Amino acid sequence: DADKAFDSAAYGSGELSSLALGLHALLERSRAVRQGAERKAQETLAEAECRLARLQLLNRIGRLALMPQDLEAFVGQVVRMLAGSYHHVAFFWLAEDGRTLTLEAAARADRPSPLERMETVEVDRRSVVGMAVYLGRTFLENDIRQERFLQSKITLPTSGAELTVPVRVAGRVVAALDLQSEQARDFREEDLEALE
Numbered sequence: 001d002a003d004k005a006f007d008s009a010a011y012g013s014g015e016l017s018s019l020a021l022g023l024h025a026l027l028e029r030s031r032a033v034r035q036g037a038e039r040k041a042q043e044t045l046a047e048a049e050c051r052l053a054r055l056q057l058l059n060r061i062g063r064l065a066l067m068p069q070d071l072e073a074f075v076g077q078v079v080r081m082l083a084g085s086y087h088h089v090a091f092f093w094l095a096e097d098g099r100t101l102t103l104e105a106a107a108r109a110d111r112p113s114p115l116e117r118m119e120t121v122e123v124d125r126r127s128v129v130g131m132a133v134y135l136g137r138t139f140l141e142n143d144i145r146q147e148r149f150l151q152s153k154i155t156l157p158t159s160g161a162e163l164t165v166p167v168r169v170a171g172r173v174v175a176a177l178d179l180q181s182e183q184a185r186d187f188r189e190e191d192l193e194a195l196e
Helices: 002-010 014-065 071-082 128-135 190-196
Strands: 088-094 100-108 118-121 139-141 163-169 172-181
Touching: 002 128, 014 128, 014 190, 071 088, 071 100, 088 128, 100 128, 100 172, 118 128, 128 163, 128 172
Parallel strands: none
Antiparallel strands: 088 100, 088 172, 100 118, 139 163, 163 172
């Protein structure tokens, strides 16, 4: 009955018709705003859950580091653990001469890594990994598909963002941890801080 009353008021003439049409438009906008807000809240919750899972993972890795074990086994375990939360993870050792990085371990969440162990990358400005070690600081390219000059043989074609954290011992860079995400702009400031 309300719809019939609205229809007759809306398609009539005069002030009542104008008021009914205005009210109907306002209700439609209100529904659209509510649906948008609900969708945004769901996305924010999903994003927060993902971030929390990543921070919990880093906490587990921190606890693992306190346990005595073989360094190679530890690196492999950390890479596999991180691969559960990132598209691709790789760990590189820096050569004594500081010119090249050699792949020690790599893993993907859903399938084996396409990278071969002992793959090398130059320490220079032509890749995210090379740039991070060259500069001696964490380096992020949050939309790697747009930066062709930073894509290297270790950047997967399915990656949208790449982050490399240099690993230091006694203040000297000795290795690098490279993380890739399928989504562009996936890494946030808290990811950088936590991974460092």
